[in-house]
Amino acid sequence: MRKFTNETAKKIMANEIGVEALLKQYPEYKDEVLRELGDIKKNAESNVVQAIIDRYTASAKIANAKISKSGMNEVTVNAFLPNIIKARFAIYLLEQLNIAVSAKTPAGNIRFNRWDGMILQKLLFRKGFERKPVSLPAFRFFWKWVKDKTILMPLVNKKGIYCFYSKELIKELAALTQDKNCLEIAAGDGTLTRFLNEAGIACTATDDYSWKHYIDYPAFVEKADAKSALAKYSPEVVICSWPVPKNPYEKHVFRTDSVQLYVVIGTRNSQTTGDFEAYHNADQFTMELDERLSALIVPPSRDNAVYLFRKKAAAEQ
Structure with a gap:
């Protein structure tokens, strides 16, 4: 069992250590979370995602309460702090897996036809993936001519674009x-x-x-x-x-x-x-x-x- 100092535990409980730093420090917990999140790739239903989020969140709340109530007792900290770390990993990793969950087909197989691509590039971007403020009247007019509307967001999600x-x-x-x-x-x-x-x-x-x-x-x-x-x-x-x-x-x-x-x-x-x-x-x-x-x-x-x-x-x- 990994042991934590009280100072480290307090920083983790206060979210004062970034997720990426935690991922590097505690790779064994990352692997455990990744194994469970693998279920999402097999079943991208929203209730599966929500069930996993709820379970990790509940586990973290219980852990936080027990550690706080114990007055940072060493045994309690070492037993329950991993649940808080894993909950943070899960939320962070689910954010990234949202790309796969939101797409009906694998992102690598999705392509706009030339007509749709030309319209959307002019409407939404200055160049490449650099967004521009969108003219609402122009969007409403040209959007009706886009054939494959449903693949827009799955395509741009992987660039951190959600709207x-x-x-x-x-x-x-x-x-x-x-x-x-x-x-x-x-x-x-x-x-x-x-x-x-x-x-x-x-x-x-x-x-x-x-x-x-x-x-x-x-x-x-x-x-x-x-x-x-x-x-x-x-x-x-x-x-x-x-x-x-x-x-x-x-x-x-x-x-x-x-x-x-x-x-x-x-x-x-x-x-x-x-x-x-x-x-x-x-x-x-x-x-x-x-x-x-x-x-x-x-x-x-x-x-x-x-x-x-x-x-x-x-x-x-």
Whole structure:
């Protein structure tokens, strides 16, 4: 049995050690998780994914409670801390496996025909996979001519792209963040922050670089986990696009005193995006699913969602 120091245990429980560092330090737990996640490749049904997430999450909560209750007793720490580590591995690895789960056919076999490829390249990208703000009227007109609509997102998922932002959505987000200290967490390639910067909004993009094998992080995306970034910048507005389901970082947004508004761009499905437990436990914030803003995400989907969390006035808390 591996032994942990109390200092290491406290850092792991507080998410102060990045997942990639944990993967290197504890490869035996990674292998164990990977064996179980292999079931997803055989059966990509969402209930299988959710069952695995739920099991790891429940196991981590029990472990955290037992360790805390024991007063960091050495035997208890060594017995239960691996469950917390494995839960973090599972969520991290499921984020990457989402590529395979979301595609009906293997990504390597999917190709656009020349006509669809030409339309989508002009509509969605400046060059290569560099996204651009999408004209909603133009998209709505040309989208109906795309034959193989269902393969767009599986193709771009492997580049860390889960949606496209319309010009109209950027305009609305810019209005929400105007003259406020703005921070984007889990920013990926920083596309959303780049669009806001181009719209005149001073927003800082941060990411822990856990997707560096898939994403080319530009220099303006600062390497920092969410908790560290929130402490460093004390933002009034925080934005996160497509947060990992049941992630360990969104809860820190609601614990940061400076935050007055938190904007989440994602889905209505807790299996796909977001820490919905943290959302519903954020007693100091109101939660609103903004249908108007949700309709400005591209491509259109009934599952698209923009959530606005506003801090309550002192009298309401």
